[in-house]
Amino acid sequence: MVGPREPIFLGRETYRRRRLIDAMRLVPMAGALLFLLPLLGSGTAPRSTALGGFYLFVVWFGLIFFAFVLVRALARAPGGVGSDPLEPETGATAEDDKTGGGPAPGPR
Amino acid sequence: MNSNVLISVSLVYVAFLFLVAFGADKWARAGRGAWLRSPIVYTLSLSIYCTAWTFYGAVGYAARSGLEFVTIYLGPTLVMVGWWWILRKLVRIGRAQRITSVADLISSRYGKSNLLGVIVTTLAVVGTTPYIALQLQSVTLSLAVFSAEDSGTGLVTSDAPATALWVAAGLAVFTVMFGTRNLDVNERHHGVVTAIAVEAVVKLVALLAVGIFVVWGLSGGAANVARMIDASPIAEWQLDGGRWAALTFLSAAAFLTLPRMFQVLVVENVDENQLATASWAFPLYLFLMSLFVVPIAVVGLARLPEGSNPDLFVLTLPLAEGHNGLAMLAFLGGFSSATSMVIVAAIALSTMVSNHIVMPLWLSFRQGGASVSGDVRNIVLIARRVSIGVVLAFGYLYYRFSGGGEALAAIGLISFVGIVQVLPAMLGGLFWRGATRVGAAAGLIAGFAIWAYALFLPSFGTALFAPEMMATGPWGIGWLRPQAFFGIEGMAPVVHALVWSLVINSALFFTFSLVSFPTPLERLQGAQFVNVFEHSKARRGWASGVAEAEDLLIMAQRIMGGAQAQALFRAQAAAQGKSGYLPDTTPEFLERLERELSGSVGAATAHAMVGQIAGGAAVSVKDLMAVADETQQMLEYSSQLEAKSEELSRTARQLQEANEKLTQLSIQKDAFLSQISHELRTPMTSIRAFSEILRDGAVDGPAQHHYASIIEDEAIRLTRLLDDLLDLAVLEAGQVTLNVQSATLGAVLDRAVAAARSATDGRPLDIRRDRAREDVTLETDTDRLSQVFINIIANARKYCDAAKPRLTIWVSKQESGLVIDFIDNGAGIPADAEAMIFEKFSRLTDQQKAGGAGLGLAISREIMNKLGGTIAYLPGQGGAAFRVTLPLAAG
Numbered sequence: 001m002v003g004p005r006e007p008i009f010l011g012r013e014t015y016r017r018r019r020l021i022d023a024m025r026l027v028p029m030a031g032a033l034l035f036l037l038p039l040l041g042s043g044t045a046p047r048s049t050a051l052g053g054f055y056l057f058v059v060w061f062g063l064i065f066f067a068f069v070l071v072r073a074l075a076r077a078p079g080g081v082g083s084d085p086l087e088p089e090t091g092a093t094a095e096d097d098k099t100g101g102g103p104a105p106g107p108r
Numbered sequence: 109m110n111s112n113v114l115i116s117v118s119l120v121y122v123a124f125l126f127l128v129a130f131g132a133d134k135w136a137r138a139g140r141g142a143w144l145r146s147p148i149v150y151t152l153s154l155s156i157y158c159t160a161w162t163f164y165g166a167v168g169y170a171a172r173s174g175l176e177f178v179t180i181y182l183g184p185t186l187v188m189v190g191w192w193w194i195l196r197k198l199v200r201i202g203r204a205q206r207i208t209s210v211a212d213l214i215s216s217r218y219g220k221s222n223l224l225g226v227i228v229t230t231l232a233v234v235g236t237t238p239y240i241a242l243q244l245q246s247v248t249l250s251l252a253v254f255s256a257e258d259s260g261t262g263l264v265t266s267d268a269p270a271t272a273l274w275v276a277a278g279l280a281v282f283t284v285m286f287g288t289r290n291l292d293v294n295e296r297h298h299g300v301v302t303a304i305a306v307e308a309v310v311k312l313v314a315l316l317a318v319g320i321f322v323v324w325g326l327s328g329g330a331a332n333v334a335r336m337i338d339a340s341p342i343a344e345w346q347l348d349g350g351r352w353a354a355l356t357f358l359s360a361a362a363f364l365t366l367p368r369m370f371q372v373l374v375v376e377n378v379d380e381n382q383l384a385t386a387s388w389a390f391p392l393y394l395f396l397m398s399l400f401v402v403p404i405a406v407v408g409l410a411r412l413p414e415g416s417n418p419d420l421f422v423l424t425l426p427l428a429e430g431h432n433g434l435a436m437l438a439f440l441g442g443f444s445s446a447t448s449m450v451i452v453a454a455i456a457l458s459t460m461v462s463n464h465i466v467m468p469l470w471l472s473f474r475q476g477g478a479s480v481s482g483d484v485r486n487i488v489l490i491a492r493r494v495s496i497g498v499v500l501a502f503g504y505l506y507y508r509f510s511g512g513g514e515a516l517a518a519i520g521l522i523s524f525v526g527i528v529q530v531l532p533a534m535l536g537g538l539f540w541r542g543a544t545r546v547g548a549a550a551g552l553i554a555g556f557a558i559w560a561y562a563l564f565l566p567s568f569g570t571a572l573f574a575p576e577m578m579a580t581g582p583w584g585i586g587w588l589r590p591q592a593f594f595g596i597e598g599m600a601p602v603v604h605a606l607v608w609s610l611v612i613n614s615a616l617f618f619t620f621s622l623v624s625f626p627t628p629l630e631r632l633q634g635a636q637f638v639n640v641f642e643h644s645k646a647r648r649g650w651a652s653g654v655a656e657a658e659d660l661l662i663m664a665q666r667i668m669g670g671a672q673a674q675a676l677f678r679a680q681a682a683a684q685g686k687s688g689y690l691p692d693t694t695p696e697f698l699e700r701l702e703r704e705l706s707g708s709v710g711a712a713t714a715h716a717m718v719g720q721i722a723g724g725a726a727v728s729v730k731d732l733m734a735v736a737d738e739t740q741q742m743l744e745y746s747s748q749l750e751a752k753s754e755e756l757s758r759t760a761r762q763l764q765e766a767n768e769k770l771t772q773l774s775i776q777k778d779a780f781l782s783q784i785s786h787e788l789r790t791p792m793t794s795i796r797a798f799s800e801i802l803r804d805g806a807v808d809g810p811a812q813h814h815y816a817s818i819i820e821d822e823a824i825r826l827t828r829l830l831d832d833l834l835d836l837a838v839l840e841a842g843q844v845t846l847n848v849q850s851a852t853l854g855a856v857l858d859r860a861v862a863a864a865r866s867a868t869d870g871r872p873l874d875i876r877r878d879r880a881r882e883d884v885t886l887e888t889d890t891d892r893l894s895q896v897f898i899n900i901i902a903n904a905r906k907y908c909d910a911a912k913p914r915l916t917i918w919v920s921k922q923e924s925g926l927v928i929d930f931i932d933n934g935a936g937i938p939a940d941a942e943a944m945i946f947e948k949f950s951r952l953t954d955q956q957k958a959g960g961a962g963l964g965l966a967i968s969r970e971i972m973n974k975l976g977g978t979i980a981y982l983p984g985q986g987g988a989a990f991r992v993t994l995p996l997a998a999g
Binding site: 027 | 190191193
């Protein structure tokens with residue numbers, strides 16, 4: 001809940017959030033590129049399998065790390081981690097679930 | 109190691125899982141299970157992606173193909189870290205639409221089509237059954253490892269089929285107990301999910317323990333292992349670019365479309381928080397699961413005797429080194445991998461089978477509808493339970509008849525390629541509003557057929573497809589060879605089938621989507637899916653106030669269970685400001701109820717059920733469209749009516765005009781009769797008076813002559829009047845005979861002008877003519893024609909009120925014929941009189957003119973009719989203007 005506390009930064013926060021989402025979208029593309037990079041050199045001199053495996057696991061871990069950092073940053077938003085400032089009514093389903101969850105005695 | 113111990117530990121483990129599932133279910137129902145929905149549990153439940161095929165098989169894969177095994181994990185990693193692209197939307201739609209399975213997603217997206225539901229369900233069952241068989245095989249194989257070690261005194265026998273049967277039966281019991289305990293609102297199974305999360309931890313710990321043991325216990329550290337890797341036969345593997353890319357894509361696509369993955373990823377999902385955490389945590393899980401695969405393979409190849417099955421290195425390495433406890437843990441890891449996959453797959457498949465095959469059939473057999481027939485809830489549960497049994501029985505039978513072995517080990521990827529056929533319809537449905545049911549069905553069927561022909565059926569070996577058929581194609585048609593379509597050879601069979609099936613699948617999907625036209629419901633659902641973030645609330649359009657709330661409550665109780673249904677109805681009633689259990693059946697309420705029900709029985713079935721109760725009065729979008737059509741027809745009809753009434757009022761106006769004319773004529777006739785009696789009486793009076801004077805003889809000679817000439821004049825006037833009347837009567841009766849002569853127009857006009865001028869009354873008239881134009885030879889009754897001209901010229905002389913009367917005679921040839929215009933410079937004829945001047949007895953002025961009985965123009969018109977021409981008044985010429993038209997043929 002940002003509220004009226006710092007309204008002047010609201011636009012800036014929305015902008016930041018959009019860029020975080022952009023970064024989030026870029027992660028799998030970068031990952032696909034890096035995972036497919038070894039193909040470019042295939043067929044030439046045989047390379048060390050241990051080194052190749054090391055490269056793959058480093059890239060892999062890098063992806064996980066970036067995804068983790070971005071999700072942490074996104075989670076700070078008032079609308080929740082999955083909200084996108086450009087989408088109207090992002091809270092619609094959450095609200096929907098609340099009204100639906102009310103009558104049911106058990107949790108979902 | 110004593111296999112009795114193994115059996116005991118396994119049974120304790122299974123009992124522990126039962127307890128966990130039971131406890132979680134109990135907690136969830138008591139409302140204390142917040143942690144059950146934590147992102148960590150969600151992430152761990154995703155681990156059913158790592159089946160026994162990956163737990164044991166990854167090491168075997170690495171031993172055979174080096175690092176290629178990792179592609180199976182890279183695809184899901186990319187999908188998860190790219191959650192913002194697809195998964196976020198998929199999960200949101202799954203929640204907004206209460207999706208229960210992949211088949212439900214596809215069916216719901218394409219207008220709740222049951223056909224598509226059946227196709228996807230069939231595909232899923234065919235694709236998953238071998239996979240279940242594979243899990244049974246892995247459990248029996250791992251048990252066999254222990255029994256081989258055993259002295260033979262234990263309970264475990266080498267009777268693999270019996271073991272598989274026991275495992276299958278046990279899994280069926282577990283799945284039925286916790287997978288169909290209740291028809292949960294959203295198909296969420298807390299007990300099962302929690303048990304699976306526990307199993308996920310067990311298999312990760314087991315694999316990590318074996319890996320750590322291998323690297324640091326057997327090989328002396330990471331650096332040594334790296335050296336061993338490059339020295340081992342694995343280092344000789346060749347990177348096949350096509351396979352590498354294709355398998356990465358395949359695993360990514362399968363991650364989205366596998367029924368069991370959809371179940372945990374979308375159906376069991378509670379909020380986006382879970383997904384966001386899983387986006388990095390699940391790749392981390394996969395990362396850890398594959399970290400020690402290559403070291404285990406390398407060390408296994410180095411230490412174990414030649415010919416050992418690399419698929420079982422995870423188990424045989426600790427055993428060979430005498431670490432029975434570790435081997436036991438590895439066994440439990442493998443057991444966990446196999447059982448969790450089978451349980452979730454069985455739940456997912458049974459949901460599909462009961463919602464898309466059993467329930468529609470049952471509903472169509474029970475025409476009475478969901479409100480009057482028996483307990484729907486029981487029917488659904490029984491259908492689920494039977495489906496679970498059938499799915500596991502299929503898996504077992506497949507295992508028995510495929511005979512296990514190498515053929516089965518290859519089934520993992522084959523199964524992936526089969527289920528991935530759903531991908532075009534799924535992604536197209538999520539992102540493209542133009543995707544239609546026809547396109548989806550065409551793509552799915554074609555992809556399914558190609559997969560079966562090019563990959564699945566050949567996997568049975570030579571029993572189905574003879575070797576010569578594989579080599580030369582069916583009936584010798586080379587380009588149809590199952591593993592070299594269109595003669596393109598050299599691809600691995602899996603890559604070949606994947607590429608061709610998906611290419612043709614997508615091509616048909618797009619083509620048929622482009623050329624077909626979606627039903628209204630499809631278009632509505634399409635918009636709901638593609639624009640899920642704009643309007644998450646579903647709109648389906650039930651008519652308000654038609655379905656009875658009580659009937660709905662009865663049905664909802666049967667499906668959701670009494671307490672839940674009552675709570676829902678009460679809350680809805682309260683929201684509407686009513687007390688009690690029966691809310692008004694507003695469209696919003698019906699929509700909400702339908703969504704709740706679709707969480708239990710699927711969208712199509714829920715729609716049908718609510719539709720049955722709401723009866724014929726419920727308005728579907730189709731009905732709305734029909735209503736719109738009818739409205740359109742009514743609009744057309746009313747516009748036709750309008751046109752007709754327009755016509756009627758036009759006729760009425762014409763009649764009114766005619767009536768006015770008649771009235772006027774009648775008035776004129778009366779006026780004329782008094783006029784004519786006056787006209788006749790005036791000369792008669794003078795004649796009588798003067799003849800009386802003459803008879804009395806009291807006048808002298810000149811006066812006598814004068815009186816006699818007055819009498820003669822008056823007699824002539826009477827005669828002329830009577831002549832005119834007679835002439836008109838003859839003309840109107842059509843008894844006149846024309847005396848056709850040849851003369852030029854100029855000559856006729858000369859004669860008329862001379863005759864008109866000779867008349868005594870009227871003022872001098874300046875007549876202007878263009879003689880060159882008048883040089884037209886006429887073949888007509890010139891006497892009659894000149895009579896018309898005389899009449900017009902005489903009228904001009906009589907009525908033209910200009911100071912210097914002038915008449916212009918203008919001759920021209922037009923299409924309508926020879927046109928002679930007579931235009932004077934007077935005031936003309938008032939517009940309201942124009943219609944009357946050609947009528948008999950009409951006279952515009954009261955001015956009394958000699959011989960002006962008002963018959964001249966009437967006679968002229970009759971004459972022109974006889975001559976085949978016309979005479980008309982020509983308004984707007986600056987004075988009175990008459991146009992005489994003669995047919996050119998006569999001219």
